[in-house]
Amino acid sequence: MRVAIGEFHHESNSFCSEPTRVVQFETAPVYLDRGWCFGEELLAVARGTHTVLGAYIEKAAEHGWELVPLAAAETMPSGEIEAAAYAEVKEGMLARLRAALPVDGVLLDLHGAAMVEGLDDSEGDLLAGIRRLVGAATPVVAVLDLHANLTQEMVDAADLLLGYDTEPHTDIYERGLEAAELFAAIARGDVTPTACRVHPPLILPAINTCTERDPMRTLMQRAFECEDDPRVLDVSVFAGFYGSDQADAGASVLVTTGGDADLAKVVAGEMGQLLWDLREGFIWPLTPVADAVAAARQAGGLWAFIDEADDPLGGGPGDGTAVLRDVIEAGVTSAGVCMLCDPEMVEAAFRAGSGGVVEGTVGGKTDGRHGAPLPIRARVVSLRDEAIPFACWDPTLMQDVGRIAVLDADGILIPVSELKAGTEAINVFEVLGIDLAKLDVIILKGLGNTIKRAYGDIPRGYVEVESQGINHPDLRKMGEYRKLRRPCFPLDDDVEFGAQ
Ligand SMILES: [Zn+2]
Incomplete structure (x- = not known):
């Protein structure tokens, strides 16, 4: 089996004074020694690391997959990415994928809150570009950060999206292993995932999104209970990233089942309502x-x-x-x-x-x-x-x-x-x-x-x-959101939500 792997990982804060350029990817890596590499270099940089890519490489060796390394781009959270830098990453991935076709699947490490100047949902764009190349029948699976701003476009373009379970993010590598195993099951034809995303009108500060404390602890516990049902493949709770000024920024839940769309909808509705009910717990007072x-x-x-x-x-x-x-x-x-x-x-x-x-x-x-x-x-x-x-x-x-x-x-x-x-x-x-x-x-x-x-x-x-x-942490002091959907808690009063 031939499996393409790649990474595009950035948390973009629209309120930064400067955009993020290629030099920042080259000089400020977060998880890899080098945050800007293409083709074979990716394997040399990521092999043996405690990262999502490291996990994919390990699983490939275990399953005997031949890897097609696309590109890896990651840097510290900073301003929206310059269009030219994103174009280089995207084309770097798509060109290598095109040259390698046909492949049996694509495994990605994405953040989910990367914004590009003039392109709000860059991960949706990248996933759609990959989907167009590989076609509907080839599995595309990605791991996302817990602070992802999940869009419907991302969900529609991927077979399976899996979020971290922890904040602080200590399970990055483990989620990579899990994503690779679920990918293997999809590729074998053992499961056909169906996902439902629920997206209450919430934009949350990060100050209390730690999964060891409430309200995230309660949400994760409920998510794990839902995952005990063998029909449920994954429940990911995304706290979202408040710094990205785009329509879909904010918290969401993604429920993926093994083909049962009704069940995905029911569980997503329940999780979305719980997230909404616990919203006040994310607000945290500051001391002068x-x-x-x-x-x-x-x-x-x-x-x-x-x-x-x-x-x-x-x-x-x-x-x-x-x-x-x-x-x-x-x-x-x-x-x-x-x-x-x-x-x-x-x-x-x-x-x-x-x-x-x-x-x-x-x-x-x-x-x-x-x-x-x-x-x-x-x-x-x-x-x-x-x-x-x-x-x-x-x-x-x-x-x-x-x-x-x-x-x-x-x-x-x-x-x-x-x-x-x-x-x-x-x-x-x-x-x-x-x-x-x-x-x-x-x-x-x-x-x-x-x-x-x-x-x-x-x-x-x-x-x-x-x-x-x-x-x-008081998002009303962040600056003016221009693109975020409104009304949205806690920026606006009298926000309503009813899970469908
Ligand atoms: Zn995060």
């Missing part, structure tokens, strides 16, 4: 920084303040200074911020050398939405020029964020990196040799639930603090 500082002072010890509005893994620039400025203004003199992307300051620090002094502004240079550049005079504590880990639960995952300098501005420790770093899943202070015992406050960017997993009981407590930016 001054109140958080006062409470931390009273309690004593180290406190972690979570800045989700500048979540680098939600498309934030990772250079926001809003919380740091408020912390300093509240009188904190011993703190650390993790971390600020500032290539200018990194260059200055490397010029000054370890122990040298730098003067200038740090952070806030990408756009005007995450706090202004902060004037500092700081000592260079240390310099580093090697990759850092990406997730504490997977030591094989590394991220190259360019050179890193740790600055000390009168007790405020500021690690700065050349490229944006996604650090919510690691204790980057430990990685950089910074002793947290001496600090009163650390400011961490990203999702609180993931951060808590990485830091455990090291801080005395965690507070999700008020901030500003393009991942603000």
Whole structure:
């Protein structure tokens, strides 16, 4: 059997000031060593990795499939993708697929929230292009991120779409294995999938989409119970991605059965209603920084303040200074911020050398939405020029964020990196040799639930603090949605939903 594999993985935030270009795929990989590769190179890069592609390659060896590697493109969440970059990925995939025809199937790793300038549903477009080439009878199966904005076009073009079951996303590889096995069953003719998508008028912030807590925990439990029915192949709950300004952005559920359309509809209706009924649980209050500082002072010890509005893994620039400025203004003199992307300051620090002094502004240079550049005079504590880990639960995952300098501005420790770093899943202070015992406050960017997993009981407590930016958990502060279907909870009042 000959099976084509490929990856197109990006979470596009429409509120970013800059589009995502090829150079970002080339320089900021997330799960693979190289986020931009075509043909045979894909196999060399993905083989043995704990990724969806790695799982496909392993399953191919097990089943004796001959693989046709198409292309792999992935990078950190950032702005909408430039049309030319997407055209290169799409044509890179389709040309190789065309040349390899006939194939017995296609296995893909997609995100589900990739937007291209002028093309809102890029995964729907890519899947439809692949379907046109391989025809209706050839199985096309893909794994999607839990934060996918699932469209009907995507569902119609694929035989089976499978979402992650976890957030933090710790089951990526396992979903790849599962997708490959379901694909094998479809290819053998053992099952003929039928899917039903339900899409309540909901756009949810990511702040409480952790699957270990409610409301996602309840939703996933119910999904697994539904999957106990042997007629149900898969129930995927998608929290959606709030940063993509497109009509279909938001939460959904996809139910796939082995050919029973009525059952798929019944289960999807029930799951959609449950998602709708639990909607208020996704809304999470933020604490003003001054109140958080006062409470931390009273309690004593180290406190972690979570800045989700500048979540680098939600498309934030990772250079926001809003919380740091408020912390300093509240009188904190011993703190650390993790971390600020500032290539200018990194260059200055490397010029000054370890122990040298730098003067200038740090952070806030990408756009005007995450706090202004902060004037500092700081000592260079240390310099580093090697990759850092990406997730504490997977030591094989590394991220190259360019050179890193740790600055000390009168007790405020500021690690700065050349490229944006996604650090919510690691204790980057430990990685950089910074002793947290001496600090009163650390400011961490990203999702609180993931951060808590990485830091455990090291801080005395965690507070999700008020901030500003393009991942603000109060979606009314994100900016203006222009294309999203309305009305939509929680942006509008009196939104109604009745599952059909
Ligand atoms: Zn995700």
